Amino acid sequence: MMKKVVLALAVAAFSASSAFAADLPVKAKPVAAPVSPFDIAFGSALTSDYLFRGITQSNHKPSVNAYFEPRYNINADNQLYVGIAGNSISFPNRAAAEVDLYGGWRPTIGKLALDFGGWYYWYPGGQTFTGVGTSCTNLAADPTATVCNSMKGDVSFFEAYAKANYNITDAFVVGVGFNYSPSVLNSGAKGYYYNANAKYTFAAMSNGVTPYVSGQVGYWSLGTTDVFYAVPAFPAGIQYKSYTHYDAGFGWAYKVFTVDLRYSGTNLSKGDCNAFTGDQTATFGGSFTPINPSGGSSNWCDQRFFATLKADLTASANLK
Numbered sequence: 001m002m003k004k005v006v007l008a009l010a011v012a013a014f015s016a017s018s019a020f021a022a023d024l025p026v027k028a029k030p031v032a033a034p035v036s037p038f039d040i041a042f043g044s045a046l047t048s049d050y051l052f053r054g055i056t057q058s059n060h061k062p063s064v065n066a067y068f069e070p071r072y073n074i075n076a077d078n079q080l081y082v083g084i085a086g087n088s089i090s091f092p093n094r095a096a097a098e099v100d101l102y103g104g105w106r107p108t109i110g111k112l113a114l115d116f117g118g119w120y121y122w123y124p125g126g127q128t129f130t131g132v133g134t135s136c137t138n139l140a141a142d143p144t145a146t147v148c149n150s151m152k153g154d155v156s157f158f159e160a161y162a163k164a165n166y167n168i169t170d171a172f173v174v175g176v177g178f179n180y181s182p183s184v185l186n187s188g189a190k191g192y193y194y195n196a197n198a199k200y201t202f203a204a205m206s207n208g209v210t211p212y213v214s215g216q217v218g219y220w221s222l223g224t225t226d227v228f229y230a231v232p233a234f235p236a237g238i239q240y241k242s243y244t245h246y247d248a249g250f251g252w253a254y255k256v257f258t259v260d261l262r263y264s265g266t267n268l269s270k271g272d273c274n275a276f277t278g279d280q281t282a283t284f285g286g287s288f289t290p291i292n293p294s295g296g297s298s299n300w301c302d303q304r305f306f307a308t309l310k311a312d313l314t315a316s317a318n319l320k
Helices: 002-023 137-141 270-277
Strands: 038-047 063-075 078-087 098-109 112-122 157-167 172-181 191-201 210-222 243-254 257-266 304-314
Antiparallel strands (some): 038 304, 063 078, 098 112, 112 157, 210 243, 243 257
C-alpha cells in the first residue's frame, strides 16, 4: 500500500513539473540579418610610372589613381558591376586626365572566374596638334624641339573585353584576356589585344604580410589610322606597328594595402613608338621607319622598372 502511495505521488510530481516546464518561455534562435546583394569596391594607388600595355601614360613620371565600383551580386556565382576610375597622365594633346567608365558581368564556374564587359577611356580637355608650324605638339611644349608630332584633341575610345582566370590551386592562378577596339585612341586604327598572365601567392607570414610573384605578356595587333595621321608615303593613314609587351615582378599585401615592384618592356623601336604615341618629349634620334619619316625618337616604350602602392577596399568587408 505504501509503495502505491509513493508511486502515485511521484507520477503527480513529474506531471506537474512537466506542465510547468511546458509553460516556461522558450528563447527564439537568433535570425541572421539578410546579406545585401549590393556592395561597393573602391581604392586608390600611387605609382612611379603609369604604364598601359608597356607604354607610359605619364611621361615616366608619378601618377595617382582612384576608382569607385558599385556591385550587385545576383547570387554567389554571378556579379554585375559598373565603375569609374581616374588617372593623372601627361599626354601630347594636353588632356587633363584619363577617366575610365566601365561595366560588366563576372560569372564564376567552380575554379574558373570569367569577366565580360566594356570600357570607355575618356580624355577630357585635349587640344588638337597637327604637326605643322605652331600647331606642332613638340613646339607647343618646347619651341627649341626638333621633332614635330601630331595628335587629335579627342583621343577617347571604347574597348570590349573578355577575361578568364583559373585557380590551379588556392595559391596559383593563371589567366587570359582579349580586348577589341574599333578605333584605338580615336585614331581610326582597330585594335585586338591578347593577354596571358600568372600569379603565385605565398602563405602569409606571422606578421600578416602575404607575398606574391606575378607576370604577364600581351600582344596588341593594331590597324591603320585615318588620314589625320597620314605621312607622305601613306596619304590615307599609317599602319601602326603591332607589338608585344611584358612585365614581371613581386609584391606583398598587408590588410587592404599592396606594394608592387615590377619590370616592364615592349619590343617597339623608338621610331615606331614615336609614331604611335606622338610623344611631346621626343627628340631627333635618326629613328626613321616607314611610318616615322621625321626620325623622331621616343623612350615611352622602353624597358622600365616601376613601383606601386595601392589600397583596395569593399564596403561589406571594411566598412562594417
